[in-house]
Amino acid sequence: xxxxxxxxxxxxxxxxxxxxxxxxxxxxxxxxxxxxxxxxxxxxxxxxxxxxxxxxxxxxxxxxxxxxxxxxxxxxxxxxxxxxxxxxxxxxxxxxxxxxxxxxxxxxxxxxxxxxxxxxxxxxxxxxxxxxxxxxxxxxxxxxxxxxxxxxxxxxxxxxxxxxxxxxxxxxxxxxxxxxxxxxxxxxxxxxxxxxxxxxxxxxxxxxxxxxxxxxxxxxxxxxxxxxxxxxxxxxxxxxxxxxxxxxxxxxxxxxxxxxxxxxxxxxxxxxxxxxxxxxxxxxxxxxxxxxxxxxxxxxxxxxxxxxxxxxxxxxxxxxxxxxxxxxxxxxxxxxxxxxxxxxxxxxxxxxxxxxxxxxxxxxxxxxxxxxxxxxxxxxxxxxxxxxxxxxxxxxxxxxxxxxxxxxxxxxxxxxxxxxxxxxxxxxxxxxxxxxxxxxxxxxxxxxxxxxxxx
Amino acid sequence: xxxxxxxxxxxxxxxxxxxxxxxxxxxxxxxxxxxxxxxxxxxxxxxxxxxxxxxxxxxxxxxxxxxxxxxxxxxxxxxxxxxxxxxxxxxxxxxxxxxxxxxxxxxxxxxxxxxxxxxxxxxxxxxxxxxxxxxxxxxxxxxxxxxxxxxxxxxxxxxxxxxxxxxxxxxxxxxxxxxxxxxxxxxxxxxxxxxxxxxxxxxxxxxxxxxxxxxxxxxxxxxxxxxxxxxxxxxxxxxxxxxxxxxxxxxxxxxxxxxxxxxxxxxxxxxxxxxxxxxxxxxxxxxxxxxxxxxxxxxxxxxxxxxxxxxxxxxxxxxxxxxxxxxxxxxxxxxxxxxxxxxxxxxxx
Numbered sequence: 001x002x003x004x005x006x007x008x009x010x011x012x013x014x015x016x017x018x019x020x021x022x023x024x025x026x027x028x029x030x031x032x033x034x035x036x037x038x039x040x041x042x043x044x045x046x047x048x049x050x051x052x053x054x055x056x057x058x059x060x061x062x063x064x065x066x067x068x069x070x071x072x073x074x075x076x077x078x079x080x081x082x083x084x085x086x087x088x089x090x091x092x093x094x095x096x097x098x099x100x101x102x103x104x105x106x107x108x109x110x111x112x113x114x115x116x117x118x119x120x121x122x123x124x125x126x127x128x129x130x131x132x133x134x135x136x137x138x139x140x141x142x143x144x145x146x147x148x149x150x151x152x153x154x155x156x157x158x159x160x161x162x163x164x165x166x167x168x169x170x171x172x173x174x175x176x177x178x179x180x181x182x183x184x185x186x187x188x189x190x191x192x193x194x195x196x197x198x199x200x201x202x203x204x205x206x207x208x209x210x211x212x213x214x215x216x217x218x219x220x221x222x223x224x225x226x227x228x229x230x231x232x233x234x235x236x237x238x239x240x241x242x243x244x245x246x247x248x249x250x251x252x253x254x255x256x257x258x259x260x261x262x263x264x265x266x267x268x269x270x271x272x273x274x275x276x277x278x279x280x281x282x283x284x285x286x287x288x289x290x291x292x293x294x295x296x297x298x299x300x301x302x303x304x305x306x307x308x309x310x311x312x313x314x315x316x317x318x319x320x321x322x323x324x325x326x327x328x329x330x331x332x333x334x335x336x337x338x339x340x341x342x343x344x345x346x347x348x349x350x351x352x353x354x355x356x357x358x359x360x361x362x363x364x365x366x367x368x369x370x371x372x373x374x375x376x377x378x379x380x381x382x383x384x385x386x387x388x389x390x391x392x393x394x395x396x397x398x399x400x401x402x403x404x405x406x407x408x409x410x411x412x413x414x415x416x417x418x419x420x421x422x423x424x425x426x427x428x429x430x431x432x433x434x435x436x437x438x439x440x441x442x443x444x445x446x447x448x449x450x451x452x453x454x455x
Numbered sequence: 456x457x458x459x460x461x462x463x464x465x466x467x468x469x470x471x472x473x474x475x476x477x478x479x480x481x482x483x484x485x486x487x488x489x490x491x492x493x494x495x496x497x498x499x500x501x502x503x504x505x506x507x508x509x510x511x512x513x514x515x516x517x518x519x520x521x522x523x524x525x526x527x528x529x530x531x532x533x534x535x536x537x538x539x540x541x542x543x544x545x546x547x548x549x550x551x552x553x554x555x556x557x558x559x560x561x562x563x564x565x566x567x568x569x570x571x572x573x574x575x576x577x578x579x580x581x582x583x584x585x586x587x588x589x590x591x592x593x594x595x596x597x598x599x600x601x602x603x604x605x606x607x608x609x610x611x612x613x614x615x616x617x618x619x620x621x622x623x624x625x626x627x628x629x630x631x632x633x634x635x636x637x638x639x640x641x642x643x644x645x646x647x648x649x650x651x652x653x654x655x656x657x658x659x660x661x662x663x664x665x666x667x668x669x670x671x672x673x674x675x676x677x678x679x680x681x682x683x684x685x686x687x688x689x690x691x692x693x694x695x696x697x698x699x700x701x702x703x704x705x706x707x708x709x710x711x712x713x714x715x716x717x718x719x720x721x722x723x724x725x726x727x728x729x730x731x732x733x734x735x736x737x738x739x740x741x742x743x744x745x746x747x748x749x750x751x752x753x754x755x756x757x758x759x760x761x762x763x764x765x766x767x768x769x770x771x772x773x774x775x776x777x778x779x780x781x782x783x784x785x786x787x788x789x790x791x792x793x794x795x796x797x798x799x800x801x802x803x804x
Contacts, residue, residue: 289466296470298782300744301759301775302477308763308771309481385628389745392630393760407631411749416638417649424638428631435626443622 009370012448022377022440029434033252045249048401054240056223058111061231063422072107077228083208085219094212100224102204109188109199111227115208118156118221124148125212129159129166131190134202139173139190141166154220161186161227187227235422237406238413246401247426253402254384254434257314261321261383262376268322269329270372274364276330277337278356284334291330299324303386307395314397317390321383329375333368340364370449377442381435388431403427463790467783474779475549482768483539489561489768494529498522557773562765563758566656572773575758580777583754586670587743590677591736597678598685599721599728605686606693607716614690621687629680633749636676647672650751673750688731692724699723726793733789 013019047053058077067073083098098117104110115129129142142165146155159166166186174181178195181188193200206224210217234244276287306320340346341364349359390396391404392411406427410416415423502508502522512518530536537544551558557572565575605614641649653665696702697720705715747756755774762770 292466293470293473296467296783296786297474297477298775298778301778302474304744304759304763305478305481305771305775308766309485381626388628389630392745393748393763395763407634411634416634417642419638419642421638424631424634428628428635431631432623432627436623439622439626 009445009448013444016444016447018440019444022437022442022444025433025437026441029251029255029437032248033255036248036252040245040248044245045401046399048241048246048249049398051239054236054242056114056116056225057236057240057242058227058229058231059236059240060238060418060420060423061229061236063233063235064230065233067230073105074230075104075106075108075110075226075228077231078102078224078226080224080226081222083222083224092213094217096210096212096217096219098208098219098222100206102206102224102226103202104191104199104204104226105201106228107199108229109191111229112161112185112187113206113227114161114225115159115206116157116221116223116225117159117208117219118154119146119210119217119219120152120154121146121210121212121217122149122152123213125210125217128209128211130207130209132205132207133190134200134204135194137176137194139176140169141186141190142169152216156221234426235420237409237415237420237423239409243406243423243426246406247403247430249401250403250406250427250430251434253314253400254387254431257318257321257387257402258380258384258434258438259376260318261325262379265322265325265379266329266372266376269326270333270365270368271360272326273330273333273335274337274360274368277334278341278360278364280338280341288331288334291327294324295327295331297324300386300389303390304393304395307390312395312397314387314400314402317387317397321386325379325383329372329379332371332375336368336371337364340367370445374442374445374449377438377445380438380442384431384434403431459794460791463787467787471779471783472549475552475776476545478772478775479539479545479548479552482772486768486772487535487539490533490535491530493561494533494535495526498525498529552772552776555773557776558769560770561767563761563767563770566753572769575770576755576773576777579754579758582666582752583743583747583756585666586673586747586752586754587677588736589670590674590681591732593674593678594681594685595728595732595735597682599689601682601686602689603693603716603721606690606697606720607712609694617683617686617690621683624680624683627680628745629677630745630749632680633673633676633746636672637750640672653753670752673746673752676750677746689724689728692727693720696720696723730789730793733785733792736785 044053056079061077062074064076067076080100080102083100086095086097086099088095088097119125119127124145124147126143126145128140130138130140132138142159142163144165146157149155162185170186170189171182176194177189177192179197181192181197184192184197188197191199191204208219208222210219232242232244234242234247236242272287272291276284276291279287303317303320303324307317310316337360346359346363349363387396387402388404388407391402392408394408394412396402396405396408398405404427407424410420410423410427413423415421499522502525508521512521527536534544534547539545539548555573557576560570560572560575563575564570565578567574567578569575601617605611605617608614637649640646648669650669653662653669655662655665693716697716702715702720705719706712743754744756744759746752747754748760751757755778758770759774761767762774
């Protein structure tokens with residue numbers, strides 16, 4: 001156990017396939033964490049539980065890549081934010097035109113569409129909305145004047161496809177279609193073929209025109225959302241949150257929880273055990289009794305009570321996990337230090353009058369380091385699954401999108417019953433992969449440091 | 456040996472007391488608020504039920520004063536006028552909890568409608584034991600045989616499959632696999648019920664059958680995730696023992712491999728295996744909380760989950776206490792077994 005140099009460990013480790021697999025997975029997870037921290041602004045995950053932040057996403061949308069496997073393509077959710085802008089001035093009348101091109105290539109109708117804008121104007125300009133379809137047909141959707149104002153004012157509004165006036169406008173143009181569409185919704189009519197109710201594929205151009213007398217009328221913010229049933233790489237949940245963001249941010253959080261808890265508890269346990277073993281006699285007895293007590297506490301019920309009564313902050317939880325984590329390691333390192341302290345050089349150092357702390361840190365602890373590394377790796381998965389479990393029970397820190405948190409939400413919204421596999425599968429797979437990486441590394445290390453396991 | 460048992464008993468009792476103290480310290484102030492609110496509610500409802508009391512007062516102030524005095528009187532009877540950390544109250548509370556008197560639940564009730572925490576707990580406990588003890592038994596039987604078998608063929612395909620299955624299955628949270636199992640076998644293929652709670656009352660004779668049918672899916676899930684690591688553990692013990700001199704000697708005499716494994720080696724591997732079995736039985740009681748919550752299995756775990764959701768503190772305290780007691784008993788049994796099998800532990804050397 002004790003006569004292995006770090007170099008030997010490294011050499012042996014690189015020989016083990018399992019160890020390399022573990023390191024590879026770990027590197028990928030670290031890569032994902034870095035990507036998450038660089039590409040996703042930190043305020044996005046802080047807004048994880050703010051529904052207003054996710055309003056333009058669709059509800060329970062399936063991941064986009066599913067379309068690759070589907071014969072009938074599911075409409076993707078589109079958020080268009082950069083229209084082609086034209087300003088035409090014709091004497092007195094001024095026209096500001098925003099045009100959105102939508103390439104619609106799916107076998108199902110979109111869920112809805114929303115036009116979101118804010119306009120700066122004075123007087124009462126006229127807002128017109130129309131769509132030019134791939135077959136060249138032009139449909140007028142809306143024609144309304146914005147509320148009158150004498151001074152310059154900014155007006156923000158959302159126009160929904162469910163708007164009554166859009167429906168009315170469309171029914172006025174019903175002679176253009178060869179079928180009766182009274183009971184169909186606006187988006188079904190707009191995206192339908194003339195002959196029958198089937199989707200018409202191709203490029204649609206939505207144009208929004210603002211007519212006014214003044215030259216300085218402007219549309220500042222302009223956003224067209226064509227609501228679909230597929231969104232992003234990982235889909236969305238009931239609260240319209242982009243699950244990809246939650247999963248990405250879950251990675252650094254899980255690594256943080258797992259590593260901090262296991263490193264800290266191994267260090268505490270190591271020092272505690274070594275000190276007890278080295279001191280021996282009454283100190284040992286007393287310290288081991290305390291160890292027995294903490295060992296006998298049922299961890300999960302206690303963690304539940306602690307997070308119910310004290311705080312469910314992620315940092316407090318990490319602290320509690322440490323309290324329950326160090327006990328086993330203390331027991332093992334005590335027995336190891338009992339062996340080491342009988343060796344000649346420890347006696348020699350003792351006789352030379354070296355301080356206890358120095359003997360422990362210089363002569364005994366280094367001997368236990370290989371074992372400590374293996375224990376760190378082995379205890380990481382337990383910390384991650386415990387946090388996930390607590391979060392699943394609804395005791396997690398609500399301000400962080402951890403994987404357990406996502407699974408908790410999936411369970412509350414009945415994801416399994418509704419067939420929303422993309423809400424259940426990925427978080428669990430991520431937990432398992434992360435656990436696996438550390439189990440691999442730990443087992444590979446264990447096989448090297450622990451001579452008993454060698455065959 | 457007797458001294459060994461005595462020290463263990465004393466230690467375990469000490470642990471129990473400390474657990475109780477910590478629990479009380481953690482929930483004390485919240486409990487007091489809840490109890491006081493309960494008294495206020497009780498007094499007010501009693502008075503509204505009996506309009507004669509209200510009529511006997513001439514002014515509103517007098518009436519309010521009467522209510523207030525009633526509340527204070529009851530607070531005094533229950534000892535709530537002193538803070539929870541006064542030694543007297545801690546003593547009383549600890550004694551009550553030890554005697555399994557957890558008071559009344561704030562929101563939850565047992566299936567029979569009783570709000571006594573004790574009734575609730577003793578209704579749920581057998582179901583948890585039923586599910587997790589049977590799971591542990593099945594897991595250990597499969598594990599011991601699979602482990603012994605793989606240890607006899609170290610490096611074979613079966614050995615490798617067992618080992619890698621053990622490693623992989625141990626990194627999946629059981630409750631997540633549970634969610635997937637529900638997704639697959641309750642909704643996609645409707646073989647098992649999605650909720651593990653039977654929908655017929657527990658007095659019905661068909662209840663047992665229904666309960667067992669509802670138990671199938673959680674049981675399969677727990678066994679599926681659990682037996683791998685058991686087999687791996689047993690295998691590692693056995694591999695170690697197979698290298699010991701006496702086994703090698705038996706081999707050279709020419710005793711059959713099978714006989715060596717299943718009689719001599721397994722007998723020698725028994726102490727740690729039995730100890731771990733005792734420990735995992737206790738672990739199965741506590742560790743089941745989340746799995747039960749997923750499957751909605753009507754045991755201690757789901758009770759915990761419900762109690763947390765509505766913050767029913769008396770129930771949480773009671774459940775924690777009961778789990779601690781069971782946990783300690785099984786640790787104690789494991790300790791004794793270990794001492795019995797390994798005399799070095801007993802003598803403290």
